[in-house]
Amino acid sequence: ALADDVVQETLLRAWRRPAVLDQSQHSARAWLFTVARNLVIDTKRSAHDQHEFGTDTLPEVTTTASESDAVLDAWLVSDALAELSDEHRAVIVHAYYGGRSIAEISRELEVPEGTVKSRLHYGLRALRLALQEKGVTER
Template sequence: MSDRAIHEQLLDALYRECAPMLNLYARRLTSGDSHRAEEAVQEAFSRAWGNPHVFDPSRGSARAWLVTVVRNILIDESRTPRIRRTDDDSALAEHPAPLDEIDRMLTATLLEDALASLAEPHRLVIVRCYYGGTPLKDLAAELGVPLGTAKSRLFYGLRALRAALQERGLQT
């Protein structure tokens, strides 16, 4: 089987798995405009099919990458004069839609992917301090490292996390 055939099978499986979720997400970003939402999702998959080398699995999951592509397509679309009809009609870039359950789920997925991309010592300190509520002093003692080392890991870990989130299209 050729590389292209394998690529097409993988893309087909990805489409079947992700398209419904991406359509819901895009519909939310377009204030319920199903036509624009479907076009954005189709454009995202068209880009994935035409440029498979753009996706870098070391930077996150294909799902997270497609979410970012759909969001960027809709932001770019909202900035073009032919689409911007009125202030109330499409203000995606200026007034993002309020977070709802789908947005929270997608943000959590992107955050999980970004955290997974961090070095283990950085990820451990961030997760234990921010999500586990462990004081940094206690974590340093538990890990057997000086407090300054724990602080350094937290600082550099947060900096790397911010960059990873920005790569995935989340504003920090």
């Protein structure tokens, strides 16, 4: 329900500001992600502010702004990873998400260690470029 509301409000705000959508696809996409992130944060703050609590019974906040940022960052990185070649994506996922060493990746993918290092280097370069094109990181 919250996700649907956030998407609906994000698209409504974009519809009210057509100039934003006339920009390049990547900066418009970054704008949409930023609006969605801010809506989630505002909703959580608003829900928290609507309840008054005594100091004896402070609620445990389950979602913080940093957690929301982490979710959106993961979403953006996942989207950028999808643009990479299968070889580059596999090595990056094994190394960073799987926590595997170069030697382990080499055995699992059945390629030389030098190839793993090369794919990791060029894959990270391509990932950085994909994120820059989306307006997520600076050039």
